[in-house]
Amino acid sequence: MRNWSDDPPETWPENWPPAWIPIEMEIYKIPLVPSGEFAFMEFTRSQIERNHVVVFANKDSFIAKWGNPPTPGGLDAWKQDFKILRGDADDGFRKAHGCYNPVPLAEVGSILNGKLRLDTGHTRTIWLLLHGAEIFPLSCPAGYAITLAELVGI
Numbered sequence: 001m002r003n004w005s006d007d008p009p010e011t012w013p014e015n016w017p018p019a020w021i022p023i024e025m026e027i028y029k030i031p032l033v034p035s036g037e038f039a040f041m042e043f044t045r046s047q048i049e050r051n052h053v054v055v056f057a058n059k060d061s062f063i064a065k066w067g068n069p070p071t072p073g074g075l076d077a078w079k080q081d082f083k084i085l086r087g088d089a090d091d092g093f094r095k096a097h098g099c100y101n102p103v104p105l106a107e108v109g110s111i112l113n114g115k116l117r118l119d120t121g122h123t124r125t126i127w128l129l130l131h132g133a134e135i136f137p138l139s140c141p142a143g144y145a146i147t148l149a150e151l152v153g154i
Contacts, residue, residue, distance in 0.1 A: 026054070027102050033132040039093050040125075042102035047139045054105065054137045055145055058130060061152040062136075067115030070122045078126045089127035108140035111147050 007011050026043035043054050063074060071081045092103050106121020109149065118125065140148050 004135040027099050028137045030133050030136050040099045040102040041105050044104045052139045052144050053142050053145045055148045055154045057152040058132050058154050065151045068117045089123045104140040
């Protein structure tokens with residue numbers, strides 16, 4: 001049997017089947033209280049390559065230190081966020097099929113004057129908070145990890 005891996009890709013036959021290349025993934029299973037369900041999130045390859053790390057946030061500390069929520073006013077106001085009402089995050093988490101297609105972690109972009117700012121994942125974070133996540137992972141640049149852990153960490 002011919003070993004195709006010895007040949008450069010441009011010489012592979014056109015009908016060569018696609019290959020699944022195993023990759024290492026970091027997937028987090030977040031308990032949603034009181035429903036007993038779970039949300040699944042992934043620390044993505046892109047986040048790792050950009051020298052991010054994972055910090056676990058406490059819900060109450062996070063809410064107090066979140067400097068740029070999309071809608072001011074806390075949990076009650078966030079229930080009315082247009083993306084929450086439209087079902088964007090619900091679709092993302094529900095269609096994730098558990099650990100098979102987890103949603104990416106929200107990313108902390110900066111910390112200034114004791115407040116953190118998310119670059120991505122506002123709606124995902126609101127969804128987690130509204131569905132009872134007491135503790136959840138965040139992606140942040142390695143240089144912010146200690147400060148973030150002191151602000152909102154468990």
